[in-house]
Amino acid sequence: MTQFLQEVNDKINGVPIQRCYHCRKCTAGCPLATEMEYNPNKVIKMVQMGMKDEVLGSSTIWLCASCETCVTRCPNQVDIARMMDVLRQMSIEKGMSIPQKKILALHRAFLTSIKMFGRINEPIMLAHYKLLAKDYFSDLAMGLGMFLKGKITPFGPKTKDMAAVRKIFKETKHS
Amino acid sequence: MKVAYYPGCSLHATAKEYDQSVKAVSSALGIELKELDDWACCGATAAHSTNFKLSVALPARDLISAEKDGLDVMVPCAACFNRFKSAQHHLKGDAELRKEVEKVVGKPYKGTAVIRNPIDIIANDIGLDILKSKVRKPLAGLKPVAYYGCLLLRPPEVCTFDNYENPVLLDKIMAALGADVKPWSYKTDCCGGSLSISRAEIVIKMADKLMTMAREAGANCIAVACPLCMANLDFRASAGVRIPVYYFTELIGIALGLPGTKDWLKLHNIESVSLMSSLSLV
Numbered sequence: 344m345t346q347f348l349q350e351v352n353d354k355i356n357g358v359p360i361q362r363c364y365h366c367r368k369c370t371a372g373c374p375l376a377t378e379m380e381y382n383p384n385k386v387i388k389m390v391q392m393g394m395k396d397e398v399l400g401s402s403t404i405w406l407c408a409s410c411e412t413c414v415t416r417c418p419n420q421v422d423i424a425r426m427m428d429v430l431r432q433m434s435i436e437k438g439m440s441i442p443q444k445k446i447l448a449l450h451r452a453f454l455t456s457i458k459m460f461g462r463i464n465e466p467i468m469l470a471h472y473k474l475l476a477k478d479y480f481s482d483l484a485m486g487l488g489m490f491l492k493g494k495i496t497p498f499g500p501k502t503k504d505m506a507a508v509r510k511i512f513k514e515t516k517h518s
Numbered sequence: 519m520k521v522a523y524y525p526g527c528s529l530h531a532t533a534k535e536y537d538q539s540v541k542a543v544s545s546a547l548g549i550e551l552k553e554l555d556d557w558a559c560c561g562a563t564a565a566h567s568t569n570f571k572l573s574v575a576l577p578a579r580d581l582i583s584a585e586k587d588g589l590d591v592m593v594p595c596a597a598c599f600n601r602f603k604s605a606q607h608h609l610k611g612d613a614e615l616r617k618e619v620e621k622v623v624g625k626p627y628k629g630t631a632v633i634r635n636p637i638d639i640i641a642n643d644i645g646l647d648i649l650k651s652k653v654r655k656p657l658a659g660l661k662p663v664a665y666y667g668c669l670l671l672r673p674p675e676v677c678t679f680d681n682y683e684n685p686v687l688l689d690k691i692m693a694a695l696g697a698d699v700k701p702w703s704y705k706t707d708c709c710g711g712s713l714s715i716s717r718a719e720i721v722i723k724m725a726d727k728l729m730t731m732a733r734e735a736g737a738n739c740i741a742v743a744c745p746l747c748m749a750n751l752d753f754r755a756s757a758g759v760r761i762p763v764y765y766f767t768e769l770i771g772i773a774l775g776l777p778g779t780k781d782w783l784k785l786h787n788i789e790s791v792s793l794m795s796s797l798s799l800v
Contacts, residue, residue, distance in 0.1 A: 451568075
């Protein structure tokens with residue numbers, strides 16, 4: 344067993360992914376498979392074969408939308424959606440160059456908002472996302488429309504006990 | 519009945535008509551809501567995609583806060599619902615993680631909070647017969663498909679909600695309101711979730727497919743129970759294929775003849791009032 348496979352299985356902490364017999368049911372039901380570099384079952388095979396750099400540097404792990412269709416239909420209960428989470432986190436922790444920069448930028452902006460306010464402050468979160476993703480001009484009309492309808496406001500209620508929220512962020516920083 | 523209420527971030531912002539209609543419908547059906555004290559965000563996709571422990575600890579703080587009231591917790595947002603259920607699942611199965619999370623949150627976790635979506639509360643606790651008896655304006659002429667999406671249902675052993683390949687609770691609620699619910703095969707397909715902002719071009723394709731399939735099924739609107747499904751269908755679907763999308767609580771509010779329902783519909787991106795007024799429902 345390769346070290347990479349062992350590491351991934353330990354982090355999933357469930358059914359070992361070697362149970363996969365490549366029936367490809369996960370890929371058949373995956374709504375994002377057509378957009379992915381490697382199909383979900385191929386990622387499992389690559390982890391089994393120890394192809395760490397290829398897997399952790401792939402766009403597939405970021406394009407997974409966590410719809411959980413794969414794990415629901417897997418005849419061997421392999422938690423593929425959880426595996427994708429594990430691979431994403433490993434990719435960040437190992438400082439890989441991430442091909443889907445905008446997707447990660449959104450996650451970062453989202454978590455920063457929780458860290459600052461305890462809740463999502465849409466205008467600040469979206470402005471932060473745009474800076475991180477260098478995506479300045481998309482969806483401006485949509486944002487304005489929502490603002491005019493009072494759907495997004497920078498003055499929404501915040502969590503009061505921010506010390507507790509900050510403690511959660513601080514103490515979960517390292518896995 | 520009395521339940522704790524976790525609105526979550528979306529219901530205070532992009533999904534405020536969901537919040538308003540959940541509150542109005544709950545009051546009309548005799549469900550008293552007590553908002554959870556000083557709640558924080560569930561962490562959503564961003565947390566579980568990047569930091570597992572954070573994705574459990576954030577909902578754990580809210581779950582612990584809910585334990586002291588001993589009330590079932592109503593969570594209208596399917597994404598928050600899924601994050602709470604998932605955190606409970608991990609905390610139940612991993613004693614070491616639980617100990618660690620208790621230390622991070624600074625309070626003991628008992629695991630007693632019961633997380634419920636309003637579809638479940640209305641269909642199972644209030645009951646379809648009582649719902650039907652309160653209908654003042656049957657939704658005659660309305661032909662919705664019920665769209666459940668992913669996060670209420672999957673994984674089934676975590677969500678324990680409804681049949682995960684062919685759920686029926688929302689269909690039954692719509693039928694009780696007098697709507698002509700259309701069967702379709704896309705009830706549990708994904709809308710693209712949070713890729714809507716970072717990879718909009720992919721989500722446009724997914725939303726267009728859902729809209730096209732709903733129309734092929736003979737629907738004139740889509741009923742949803744998730745702010746993310748709503749946002750992706752309402753904002754991303756192309757002009758040529760789109761039909762109005764309604765939160766299921768808006769449809770209940772209209773059928774019960776509650777005041778102010780038109781104001782909810784005006785907050786949608788796709789024009790949603792004229793279908794209702796053509797059927798003399800608003």
